[in-house]
Amino acid sequence: MAAEIIRGTELRETILDEVAEGVKTLKEKTGRPPGLVTILVGENPASLSYVSLKIKTAHRVGFKEVQENIAEDVSEADLLALIEQYNRDDTIDGILVQLPLPKHIDESRVIDAIDPAKDVDAFHPVNVGRLMLEGSSAPFIPCTPAGIQEMLVRAGVPVAGAEVVVVGRSNIVGKPIANLLLQKGRAANATVTVVHTGTKDLASHCRRADVLIVAAGVPNLVHPEWIKPGACVIDVGVNRVGERVSEKTGKTVAVLRGDVDYDAALGVAGWITPVPGGVGPMTIAMLMKNTLKAMELRTL
Numbered sequence: 586m587a588a589e590i591i592r593g594t595e596l597r598e599t600i601l602d603e604v605a606e607g608v609k610t611l612k613e614k615t616g617r618p619p620g621l622v623t624i625l626v627g628e629n630p631a632s633l634s635y636v637s638l639k640i641k642t643a644h645r646v647g648f649k650e651v652q653e654n655i656a657e658d659v660s661e662a663d664l665l666a667l668i669e670q671y672n673r674d675d676t677i678d679g680i681l682v683q684l685p686l687p688k689h690i691d692e693s694r695v696i697d698a699i700d701p702a703k704d705v706d707a708f709h710p711v712n713v714g715r716l717m718l719e720g721s722s723a724p725f726i727p728c729t730p731a732g733i734q735e736m737l738v739r740a741g742v743p744v745a746g747a748e749v750v751v752v753g754r755s756n757i758v759g760k761p762i763a764n765l766l767l768q769k770g771r772a773a774n775a776t777v778t779v780v781h782t783g784t785k786d787l788a789s790h791c792r793r794a795d796v797l798i799v800a801a802g803v804p805n806l807v808h809p810e811w812i813k814p815g816a817c818v819i820d821v822g823v824n825r826v827g828e829r830v831s832e833k834t835g836k837t838v839a840v841l842r843g844d845v846d847y848d849a850a851l852g853v854a855g856w857i858t859p860v861p862g863g864v865g866p867m868t869i870a871m872l873m874k875n876t877l878k879a880m881e882l883r884t885l
């Protein structure tokens with residue numbers, strides 16, 4: 586039987602409707618909408634495309650949206666001063682500094698400078714610590730892990746007691762999703778294994794997974810033989826493997842592939858997320874949810 590496709594583009598609609606409702610309520614209570622500032626340093630094409638999606642979505646749910654597009658050669662001190670300005674700005678609830686940053690800027694110094702109460706990415710050490718201590722009751726869950734958990738819940742994938750294997754140990758996906766799913770709670774309480782580039786036999790670990798979460802950034806890394814029949818496969822990879830001309834707009838757009846050999850996996854998995862249209866859109870939806878929550882926590 587072919588896998589059930591978990592479509593992020595569909596789930597996103599429900600979440601954004603919920604956020605838009607929450608924005609209305611907050612506006613009635615406080616007289617202002619949630620404010621989100623996106624800070625983009627330089628002109629990396631992938632970053633530009635993600636940030637413009639975030640801005641478009643912020644408008645759609647009724648946020649005040651501020652864009653800071655600054656030059657690649659900005660000094661670290663100037664960037665830190667800009668963050669401080671938004672830390673003090675009461676109309677701004679969420680500060681997002683798009684990663685990666687240019688090499689001359691120390692990423693962890695920049696993240697440390699964001700007020701944890703406005704850290705809607707949940708990258709600040711305070712929020713990382715909270716996630717580790719409190720699991721899903723932490724004030725902010727990082728957007729991609731939160732999106733993945735939401736997909737598991739809404740698709741009805743059994744997670745409690747399941748074998749979850751996470752491929753990748755990044756600070757923005759691998760480590761936090763592993764942490765989230767091993768805690769007690771809804772769509773959690775799993776037995777979690779994290780595998781990475783230092784792991785001896787990737788395939789044998791993956792084959793044991795009831796839920797396989799792949800965030801390695803390597804196109805076609807996961808072959809169908811690595812998938813246990815009926816398993817849930819969550820593909821976090823967004824690899825730009827080429828370019829094509831869009832039939833709709835006539836513009837050149839990137840061709841995206843996940844980390845999983847999708848067509849082959851369809852015949853083995855029980856559930857699967859597509860790329861594009863899977864985890865990516867959920868990540869952006871959860872950013873909106875976090876920004877709404879930031880305003881609630883700061884004002885109510």
Ligand SMILES: Nc1nc(=O)c2c([nH]1)NC[C@@H]1CN(c3ccc(C(=O)N[C@@H](CCC(=O)O)C(=O)O)cc3)C=[N+]21
Nearest residue numbers: 634635682683684685706728823861862863865866868
């Ligand atoms: N401070 C910060 N926060 C982030 O959340 C953050 C970041 N930096 N740096 C880069 C990664 C990557 N990321 C994605 C978000 C949406 C899609 C997404 O919506 N993808 C669409 C396709 C988008 C397209 O066509 O380019 C999809 O998969 O269907 C992908 C990737 C957020 N990140």
